[in-house]
Amino acid sequence: MTDEPTVTSAHRQRSVGTWVAVGVGVVVIVFGAIFASRFGLDPDLVASPLIGEPAPAGAMPYMESAGELSLNDLAGDIVVINFWASWCPGCRLEHEALLLAADAYRESAVTFVGILHQDRVGPGIEFLDEFGRGDAYRYVSDEGSRAGIDFGVLGLPTTFFLNRSGTIVGQVNGPVNLDILAGAINTILVGGDIDPLTETGELENR
Amino acid sequence: MSQRLRNSLYLGLIIGLLVAVVIGLIPRDTTSETAAERSHRIASELRCPFCHGESIADAQSAIAADARDLIDEQIATGMTDTEIFDYFVARYTERVLLSPPLLGWGTLLWALPLLLLVGGVAALRRRKRRAVPAPIVVSSDALDDAKRVVAADLADIEVQQATGELDEDEASRLRESYISEQQALAATEVAAPQPEPPSRKRRLVGTAILVVGALALTVGVVVTVQDRTPGDLITGGVADPSNAPRDLTKVTDEELEEVVAANPDVIGMRMALAGRYFDGGEFSDALRHYMEVLAREQHPEALANVGWMTYLSDEIDTGLKFVERSLEVTPDLPQAYWYLANIRYWGMNDPAGAVAPLETLLEFEAIPDEVRALATDLLTQVRAAL
Structure with a gap:
């Protein structure tokens, strides 16, 4: 065919x-x-878009004395900002590490700021009475959760690291420990870059 | 399905879509929106980043309430909707927006259902067309050729058998197969010339127009629908909540704010709202409403509470005047005596002056037990200090 x-x-x-x-x-x-x-x-757990940005400068009243603290006042220092509350279990876990680190790096112009978030000052002070306070640690309260919202905090505990020019360079969601604190602070001290986001555990909200 | 039924279905679909577009295009009414309504609308378009799957307007957590207060403040300072949304996006990324933005991946998200619909309809139509069995079609020239070839092959068999090239069996087997081939060819229809199929280019253009049109439609509807005001013609809801009788204990502060804003002269409602703020320690909000009340009448409770808040902010003398004024208006307000005693004792270091108001307070029968206990304790303390 x-x-x-x-x-x-x-x-x-x-x-x-x-x-x-x-x-x-x-x-x-x-x-x-x-x-x-x-x-x-958890799709909500993302690094704050504020990483790489200047830290919010809103004034926060001191928990145990008169006056207010603005993060601008700490320009030139490396700043570790810890959002905490008396009801937050993770905050108990990390408290000792924060106190130790605050003490160890005091001479290196590293300032620790504890921001009492979603909590009243009374229970916050009781917590410090029970677990101890750092000598040069600055404890302020977050009225109206303004600082928490300004920092994009998703829950407690959350820790931020600021370099000497006041830029947010890193964030830890969940309790910190001495390794994380010392690692981050040492890196910032020598001018290196730290992880923008470290996750160590659950974040809690009230 | 009959052609007629199908046509009316298509017509119904088109009318439905048009109605949706027209509804979407009705401009929303923002002029009558109060600050509280605006705040609620913005909060309901923001996902609560600290809770799961709720809007800031709906979430019960303390921090969501703080976020609502923040939005109120931002509105009060004159920020536009876009500025407020940008503020939250800058801190929580675009995840904070409940309706994904119409850019980037958001476009795909919005368009996906429509694309699926269009694709599905196209696939169904294609399948329907294929269900009609396609006739086996050959051109008439090819058919004639094939018939000629089979006839020649049949003739060849006779020759080959005669020359002994094929034996009997082989020859009859071949003959049978050629004959059945010949019958099949005879039954084959000569195809009518095929209608020219629509060119590929035209089909592509048609599909493109359909897709673009569908996308434009989706985007248009979404843009217009997504920023409707709760309570307008389309979304429904209660336009004027002040008319509906409600159990005040179940009304949120925000709702009460709306009601009070709509009825500025109804003192009782404003006092209830101010009382909530006062009890919750939100003194600036409480003060705002109490001052509005006092601008209208000398309400003893407003006077007393303003006095107490003023005292607490270290304006001892002014606070005292407000409380005393309250007692001038009415001697029947127990809390005014409590405030007076405290101000005199703690604020003015005047224990003697604190005794009389405490004694008066304890004469009230309606006061709660814990207040009675507090007053008794303070009275003991005051007497000891004399």
């Missing part, structure tokens, strides 16, 4: 259908895999 009859597109249509089915299958599998791989991750 010399002449092949012209075949219509019936065959081609079937193969297009197959390709579409395969395509849909692949898309479903890829999306499913992405979705499944993100189970257990």
Whole structure:
């Protein structure tokens, strides 16, 4: 036979259908895999977009004395800002490490600021009475949660590191320990970059 | 499905979409929006970053309440909606917005349902077309050629059998197959010339127009619908909550603010709101409302509470005057005696002056037990200091 009859597109249509089915299958599998791989991750836990930005400068009243503190007043120091509350279990865990670090780095112009967030001053002071306070540690309260919102805090405890020019360079969500504190402060002291976000545990809110 | 039914379905779909667009295009009414309504609208468009899956307006947590207060303040300082949203986005990223922005991935998100719909309709139509069995079509020339070839092959068999090239069995087997081929060819229809299929280019343009149109439609509807005011013509809701009788204990401060703002001269409602702020220690808000009350009448409770707050902010003499004025208006307010005693004893170091108001206070029968206990304690303390 010399002449092949012209075949219509019936065959081609079937193969297009197959390709579409395969395509849909692949898309479903890829999306499913992405979705499944993100189970257990809290999508809310992202580094604050304020990292790399100057720290908010709102004034915060001291918990145990008159007067207010603005982070601008600490320009030139490395500043460790710790958001905490008396009801927050993670804050108890990290408290000793914060006191030790505050004491150890006192001579290196590193200032620790504890911001009492989502809590009243009374219970905050009781907490400090029970667990101790740092000598040069600045304890202020966060009225109306303004500082927390200004810093983009998602829960407690949260710690921020400011370099000597007052720029937010790193954030820890969850309790800190001495390793994290010393590692970050040492790196900032020699002018290096620290991780913008470290996660150590659950954040709590009231 | 009959053609007619299908046509009316399509028509219904188009009318439905048009209605949706028209509804979306009705301009929303922002002129009558009060500050509290505006605050609530903004808060309900912000996801509470500290809670899970709730808006700042709905969340019960303390920090969400603080965020609502912040929005109130921002409105009071004259920030625009966009500035307020930007403030939260700058601190919590775009995740804080409950409706994803119409840029970047957000566009895809909004357009996806529509694309799926268009794709689905297209796939259904394609399938329907394919369901009609396509006739096997050959050109008439090719058919004639094929018939000629089979006839020649059949003739060849006879020759080959005669020359002994094929044996009997082989020959009859071949003959059978050629004959059935010949019958099939005879049954084959010659195709009518095929209508020219729409060119690929035209189909592409058509699809593009459909997709772009659908996208524009989605974006348009979304943009207009997403910033509607709760309470307007489309979204419904209570336009004037002051008309509805409600159990005041179940009304939030924000709602009460709205009601008070709508009815500035209803003293009782304003006193209730101020009382909530006063009890909650939110003195600046309480003071604001008490001053509004005092601008209208010498309300003894407003006088007494303003006096107490003034005293607490270290304005001892002014605070004392307010409390005394309250007692001049009415001698029947127990808390005024409590304030007076405290101001005299703690603020003015005048224990003798504190005795009489405490004794008067203890003569009230309606006061709660804990207040009675406090007053008795203070009286003991005051007497000891004499």
